Structure formats: structure tokens, C-alpha cells
Amino acid sequence: MQAWHFSETAYHLLPPAETYDSIRVSLPNKHYDPKIGADLYHRYLDEWLLAEDEGLHIMLNEHHQTATCVDPAAPLMLSILARQSHKARLLILGNPIANRxxxxxxxxxxxxxxxxxxxxxxxxxxxxxxYEISPANSNPVRMNEREFEALDLIIKAWTNHDGPVSFEGRFFHARQINIWPRPYQTPHPPIWISTTSPAGAARVGERGYVQATFLTGFDGTKAIFDSYRSAWRKAGRGNDMPLDRLAYAAMVYTGETEAQAYAGAEKLLWYITSNKVPPHFASPPGYVPVETGLKMLRGAEHPLSAFAKAASVEAAIKAGIMMCGTPDQVVKQIRAVYDHVGGFGHLLNMGQAGFLEADDTVRGIKLFAREVLPALQEFRAP
Amino acid sequence: MTTIDLAGVSLDVWEGGDGPPLLFLHGAGGFRGDHPFLGLLGRRRRIVAPSHPGFGLSPLPDWIDRPDDIAHIYLDLLTRIAPGPIDLIACSLGGWIGAELASMAPEKFRRLIFVAPVGVKIGSRDKLDIPDIFATPAAEVEKMLYHEPEKFRPDPSKMSDQELTVMLRNRETTALLTWEPYMHNPKLPHRLHRVTNKALFLRGEHDGLISAPYVEGYAKLLPDARTLTLPNTGHVPQVETPEAFVTAALAFLDGEG
Structure with missing residues (x-):
């Protein structure tokens, strides 16, 4: 199994949450101090490089107009790491191509x-x-269609090497596609797609890309991975789906003692508890299918929203969205999720968030890399 | 509602009332046949009211994404309704569709009423003409829509699955059609000079979405349009104050001047 260090590069030094309506989209950037922001950027980059030294790979993502993730141009951050790192795989998850x-x-x-x-x-x-809709001025309707058409065009641009070709789709048009440089890897870099729904996973499985899912817990993740595996097989890719097609993202904090681990993990919960977003940003019309919208109007709640109301480390571990404790405990917790969902090849460690300071972050990464990661290599497909 | 096929698009159409034909184009909230203004208006007009593609239970073809797409479909509907010119009442988002339609075929129409229409950009590029309803809490949007919002607040717990489905479809299609450029077609002002019909722009006094200067500016784009403000009502006067709305509408449609 491969493990990846992931930080959302948050700016966590905010006024009290009751003084603002939303941490995303509309929170005024007067609350962002660029001098502190500069220190944070350098610190987060250092943590990624430290994670690489310890044998983890590097993962980052992109969000806009939000204090939760001050990386609105992830390729810029990744280009720094491309130069400064030397052996880790570099995962951007991902490019928000329905909005580009x-x-x-x-x-x-x-x-x-x-x-x-x-x-x-x-x-x-x-x-x-x-919440990316408003910052991008992007239509919330037909986003899946745009995402997959954009991906087709990107793959075409990557794999064409003989002069200009054209693409005239429903949403995107280009008449002279001939990119320089072309990708280093052949035919192109591995493709990952994140989704938190079984329907989305079926689309990814059909195409055989790597499927990542975030904080979907025991049963949610199982449904998503089952859907992926089923679509993979239905598309004629064979019965033996390699485990490296599946990735699971969870909050991970390893400590010398359980108490030390819990202290760090408490701070990681910021990932979930800080996400104060009003309904008009969280549920734009057309973002989810009408059938799902109907269930929401009938009271269905997103599992993470429900969790956030009474967030605790214990509850997070029980839900399978956090691995926290001594190395032995963390291995066991990962194993429990792994077995329940049918295995996966990548663990995306949300190993830094909010108020988890640099020294604690580094301690958690090192202990995970040295005491947990080796044990994960013994995992076999359940 | 009956379902008809127009230019390859399946469409739910409501018809009622008696008299000279009138095309009614609903706004973002969709069409309901049980609104009292239809009965009042139907005493003097035969009303034909399509549920726009993607609204109500009308299917949404994947090629449609702007109001003028719907206006093109309605060109065929006009010919079906009557051989001669007909009256139009077009509200809000339907007002945009109606303005596009009138600019394409002004000769198909007699008199035109636009009720708090969107569709053009009047003011500065640095300020929205129409508040961003997609970035505004629902309770605030209700206050913009109605003079007395508490009377019209939807209660999902009392609505059937089909009613909620319709509400969600209406919202989704509104977002699709109006997202960018927001609530307007930059080309439309340059086409409205063709609409020489007598036209009335109605606005509720308490409309929080469509401002008085917006309506004035919009009306000026048509050669023969006037404006009228209805008191004690908001963005949806046909629903909030149906008697006053129908009285004003018929006075204009049946008037001499």
C-alpha cells in the first residue's frame, strides 16, 4: 500500500465562527494576513518534503475563496514540489475541470x-x-457532463504528438491542439478521479482510472468501491482488479501514546468542524440529481454534516473516517476499514489540519512512516 | 395539461378561458393551473401557457441552455395557437423568453405585457442589476419576491414528492438558463427595436429583484412601451395580488391608446 501526505494548506487563524456566516465563498479576505500566509505556505511545503524523506508520497488539492484551503491554483504549489522533491509521486486531486x-x-x-x-x-x-460554483461563476447544472468532456479533451491533448488536432464538443472547443511540452510519462500520467457517490464511482470504474474517496467511512466507502469494482468488471477489464485502483482518504494521526495521538487528532477534526457553510452555497440548484435533492428536502443529511454536530475522535474512529492512536492501534483501524471495503491500494493521510502545529505534524508523519507504513505492506486483498 | 410535440421537443401546455388568444409565459417559479388570476383572466382571454422545458414535468433536451433556445421552440407554438396576432403576458424569466420571442417575430403578436422581466443588462458592469439569488439565503430571496412572504413560503413537509420534484426541477432549470451572463442576453437590447407593438412593463412596488430603474431602462429599449407600478405587491403580482394584476392587464390589453 502507498501512503500519501495531504494537507489542505488551511489558514486557520480566523475570528470566532459565530462572527461570520460562511468560511467559504464570502469570508472577507481582510481576515487573511499575507505575512502569516507566507509563513504557512513555506511550512506546509516543508512538511510535504519531510513526508517524502520519510517514504510517503505527496498529495495536494485546490479550493477557492476559502480559509479551509488556501491553494486556489494547485498546479503552482505542485510545480514547486516538482522541483524540490526528488522521489515522491506527486498527486494533485485535483484539477476542478468542470469549472476550468x-x-x-x-x-x-x-x-x-x-x-x-x-x-x-x-x-x-x-x-x-x-461551494466552488460561485468563485468560478460556474453553472452548477451539467457539471458531470462538463467534467468528463474536459477530461476527454485533456487526454487527447496529452496523447497527440503529430501536429494540431481538433475537438468540437458540447461544452469545449479547440481547433489547433498541439501542446508543448508533452507529458513525460507514456501514454500520459496516471489519472485519478475523486467521487463520494456510487454512481460517480461507476463512471470511473468503467474507464479504469484510480478512484479516490474522502471520509466516506465504512459503509459509504464499501458502496463506492463495490460500484467501482462492478463497473470495472462490466467494462471487460477482467476479474482481478488491482488494488492500486482504489484510494481512501482519512484523517490520520499516530502518537507514541494514545493520549498524545488523541491530542493531535482532536486538532485534525478541524477539517470537519470548521466547515461552516450556509445552504445557498452548500446546495446550489442542480448540483445533485433531483432524486437526491428530494431526499434532502425530506430530511436526509450528509453523513459528515451529521457527524460535525457531535464531532469527536472516538466517533470519527468508529465511523472509519479517522485512524488515531499508537502505531499498533492505527494499523488495526486501517485494517478494519480495509477489510470492510474490500481493500484499497492508497491511503490518503489527512495528516495536517487547522491548529495542528508544525512540530506535531512532523512527529505524526514520522511515527506513521516508521511504525505504521511498513505494517501496511503486509496487507493482502481480503 | 396536455403534452404536445414542438420542433422535436415534448412540452406540457395548459389551456383555459375563453376569448381572443393570449400566450402566458411563466417565471422561474414554474406554472400552476390553480392560480386565481387564471380564472379572472380566462373570462376574457383563451390562455395558452406552456410549462417551459425543464420546468414542471416538461422534459429538458440536453441542447437547451439559454432562454432564446426556448423562444425558438415557441415560434412553432405561436402558429399553432392562432393564425393571427395574439396577446402576450410574460413574467420574470418568462419575460426574458417573451422578449426574445417578440424580437424574433413581432408580427405574430398584438399587445405585450412584461411583468418584472429579466433579460437585459441596464446598469454598470460593477454592480449586478439583479441580486445574485444563487448566493442569497432562501429567506432573503422570499422577501425579494413577495410583499408578504410569510403567505407564500413553501413548506416541504406539506408538499407531495411530485410537487417537490417540480420545485427542484424549476430551480435547476432556472440556474441553467440564467447563470452566465447572469439573467441577461447582451444581444437582446440590440434586437428589441424590432418590437414596435404596444407594450406594458408591470412592476410590483415591493419587488426586491427587479428595480424601478431597471424596468424603466428595459421599457425604453422598445419603441412603444410604457411602465406601470402596482402597489402592495412584489415580484409576482399575478400570484400575490391577482385582482389588481388582471384589472391592470386587461385595461392595457383592451385599451384604445
Whole structure:
């Protein structure tokens, strides 16, 4: 199993939450101090490089107009790491291509990073969470259609090497596609897609890309991975689906003692508890299918929203969205999720968040890398 | 409602009333045949009211994404309704569709009423003409829509699955059609000079979405349009104050001047 260090590069030094309506989209950036922000950028980059030294791979993501993730141009951050790291795989998860106007430009950015890193890019693509709609001025309707059309165009741009070709789709048009540089890897960097729904996973499984899912817990993750496996097989890719097609993201904190681990893990819960977003940003019209919207109007709640109301480390471990404790305990917790969902090849460690300071972050990464990661290599498909 | 096929698009159409034909184009909230203004208006007009593609239970073809797409479909509907010119009442988002339609075929129409229409950009590029309803809490949007919002607040617990499905479809299609450029077609002002019909722009005094200067500016784009403000009502006067609405509408449609 591969493990990846992931931080959302948050700016956590905010006024009390009751003084603002939303941590995303509309929180005034007067609350962002660029001098502190500069220190945080350098610190987070250092933590990724430290994680690489310890044998983890590097993962980052992109959000807009939010204090939860001050990385509105993830390819910029990744290009720094492409130069400064030397062996880790570099996962961007991902490019929000339903909201990007020029897929060919995305293909160019990814090809540049792949070349700079001498072929270490893992190119992830996402539809984008609902709160990305307003910052991008992006229509919330038909986003899946845009995402997959954009991806087709990006792959075409990556794999064409004989002069200009064209693409005239429903949403995107390009008449002279001929990118320089082309990707380092052949035929192109591995493709990852994140989704938190079984229907989304079926689309990914059909195409055989790497499927990542975030904080979906025991049963949610099982449903998503089952859907992926079923679509993989239905598409004629064979019965033996390699485990490296599946990735699970959870909050992870390892301590010398259980008490030390819990202290760090408490701070990781910021991932969930800080996400104060009003309904008009969280549920734009058309973002979810009408049938899902109907269930929400009838009272169905997103599992993470329900969890956030009474968030605790114990509850998070029980839900399978957090691994926390001594190395032995963390191995057991990962194993429990792994067995329940049918196995996976990548653990995306949300190993830094909010008020987890640099020294605690580094301690958690080191202990995980030295005491937990080796044991994960013994895991076999259940 | 009956379902008809227009230019390859399946469409739910409501018909009622008696008299000269009138095309009614509903706004973002969709169409309901049980609104009292239909009965009042139906005493003097035969009303034809399509449920726009993606609204109500009308299917939404995947090629449709702007109001003028719907206006093109309605060109065929006009010919079906009557051989001669007909009256139009077009509300809000339907007002945008109606303005597009009138600019395409002004000769198909007699008199035109636009009720708090969207569809053009009047003010500065640095300020929205129409508040961003997709970035506004629902309770605030209700206050913009109605003079007395508490009377019209939807209660999902009392609505059937089909009613909720319709509400969700209406919202989704509204977002699809109006997202960008927001609530307007930059080309439309340059086409409205063709609409020489007598036209009335109605606005509720307490409309929080469509401002008085917006309606004035919009009306000026048509050669023969006037404006009228209805008191004690908001963005949806046909629903909130149906008697006053129908009285004003018929006075204009049946008037001499």
C-alpha cells in the first residue's frame, strides 16, 4: 500500500465562527494576513518534503475563496514540489475541470509538472465541491457532463504528438491542439478521479482510472468501491482488479501514546468542524440529481454534516473516517476499514489540519512512516 | 395539461378561458393551473401557457441552455395557437423568453405585457442589476419576491414528492438558463427595436429583484412601451395580488391608446 501526505494548506487563524456566516465563498479576505500566509505556505511545503524523506508520497488539492484551503491554483504549489522533491509521486486531486474554461491549458500545466518532476505526476481530476460554483461563476447544472468532456479533451491533448488536432464538443472547443511540452510519462500520467457517490464511482470504474474517496467511512466507502469494482468488471477489464485502483482518504494521526495521538487528532477534526457553510452555497440548484435533492428536502443529511454536530475522535474512529492512536492501534483501524471495503491500494493521510502545529505534524508523519507504513505492506486483498 | 410535440421537443401546455388568444409565459417559479388570476383572466382571454422545458414535468433536451433556445421552440407554438396576432403576458424569466420571442417575430403578436422581466443588462458592469439569488439565503430571496412572504413560503413537509420534484426541477432549470451572463442576453437590447407593438412593463412596488430603474431602462429599449407600478405587491403580482394584476392587464390589453 502507498501512503500519501495531504494537507489542505488551511489558514486557520480566523475570528470566532459565530462572527461570520460562511468560511467559504464570502469570508472577507481582510481576515487573511499575507505575512502569516507566507509563513504557512513555506511550512506546509516543508512538511510535504519531510513526508517524502520519510517514504510517503505527496498529495495536494485546490479550493477557492476559502480559509479551509488556501491553494486556489494547485498546479503552482505542485510545480514547486516538482522541483524540490526528488522521489515522491506527486498527486494533485485535483484539477476542478468542470469549472476550468480551458481544458487544453490544464493539459499543458499537467504536462509541465510531469516533465519537471521527470514523470512523477499523478493527475487527479474532480468535479469540484458545491461551494466552488460561485468563485468560478460556474453553472452548477451539467457539471458531470462538463467534467468528463474536459477530461476527454485533456487526454487527447496529452496523447497527440503529430501536429494540431481538433475537438468540437458540447461544452469545449479547440481547433489547433498541439501542446508543448508533452507529458513525460507514456501514454500520459496516471489519472485519478475523486467521487463520494456510487454512481460517480461507476463512471470511473468503467474507464479504469484510480478512484479516490474522502471520509466516506465504512459503509459509504464499501458502496463506492463495490460500484467501482462492478463497473470495472462490466467494462471487460477482467476479474482481478488491482488494488492500486482504489484510494481512501482519512484523517490520520499516530502518537507514541494514545493520549498524545488523541491530542493531535482532536486538532485534525478541524477539517470537519470548521466547515461552516450556509445552504445557498452548500446546495446550489442542480448540483445533485433531483432524486437526491428530494431526499434532502425530506430530511436526509450528509453523513459528515451529521457527524460535525457531535464531532469527536472516538466517533470519527468508529465511523472509519479517522485512524488515531499508537502505531499498533492505527494499523488495526486501517485494517478494519480495509477489510470492510474490500481493500484499497492508497491511503490518503489527512495528516495536517487547522491548529495542528508544525512540530506535531512532523512527529505524526514520522511515527506513521516508521511504525505504521511498513505494517501496511503486509496487507493482502481480503 | 396536455403534452404536445414542438420542433422535436415534448412540452406540457395548459389551456383555459375563453376569448381572443393570449400566450402566458411563466417565471422561474414554474406554472400552476390553480392560480386565481387564471380564472379572472380566462373570462376574457383563451390562455395558452406552456410549462417551459425543464420546468414542471416538461422534459429538458440536453441542447437547451439559454432562454432564446426556448423562444425558438415557441415560434412553432405561436402558429399553432392562432393564425393571427395574439396577446402576450410574460413574467420574470418568462419575460426574458417573451422578449426574445417578440424580437424574433413581432408580427405574430398584438399587445405585450412584461411583468418584472429579466433579460437585459441596464446598469454598470460593477454592480449586478439583479441580486445574485444563487448566493442569497432562501429567506432573503422570499422577501425579494413577495410583499408578504410569510403567505407564500413553501413548506416541504406539506408538499407531495411530485410537487417537490417540480420545485427542484424549476430551480435547476432556472440556474441553467440564467447563470452566465447572469439573467441577461447582451444581444437582446440590440434586437428589441424590432418590437414596435404596444407594450406594458408591470412592476410590483415591493419587488426586491427587479428595480424601478431597471424596468424603466428595459421599457425604453422598445419603441412603444410604457411602465406601470402596482402597489402592495412584489415580484409576482399575478400570484400575490391577482385582482389588481388582471384589472391592470386587461385595461392595457383592451385599451384604445
Amino acid at each position: 474554461r480551458q481544458p487544453v491549458r490544464v493539459a499543458e500545466e499537467m504536462a509541465m509538472i510531469d516533465v519537471l518532476s521527470r514523470g512523477r505526476l499523478e493527475a487527479g481530476f474532480v468535479r469540484g465541491v458545491p
